Amino acid sequence: MGTKGFFPRSYVDVVEKVVKAKALYAYEGSNADELPLVEGDVLSIVDKSEADWWKAEKDGMIFIVPAGYLELMDG
Known part of the structure; x- marks a missing residue:
């Protein structure tokens, strides 16, 4: 089988970069x-x-937070 080519998107999981932030x-x-x-x-x-x-x-729960209280962390 070849190693290059097109394939259905449903065959893979798209992994997005997780953005982390620290509370100031x-x-x-x-x-x-x-x-x-x-x-x-x-x-x-x-x-x-x-x-x-x-x-x-945080801890599996999603909330809203004031953006001004956070500092984005590098990768």
Whole structure:
């Protein structure tokens, strides 16, 4: 069999780069959908489409967090 060519997308899992961010400050959260942060927490960023609030994953749960409280980490 050949090693080059086209194949159906359904034959593979697309792996996207996980973006990580570190909490610069503590944050209590004022709504149930906001993730409380402790300074130094490392989160996986799920969505950065909003300028001020990002969706982040921590411990298997997805919440919104204030983008200004986070610093993106290099790879």
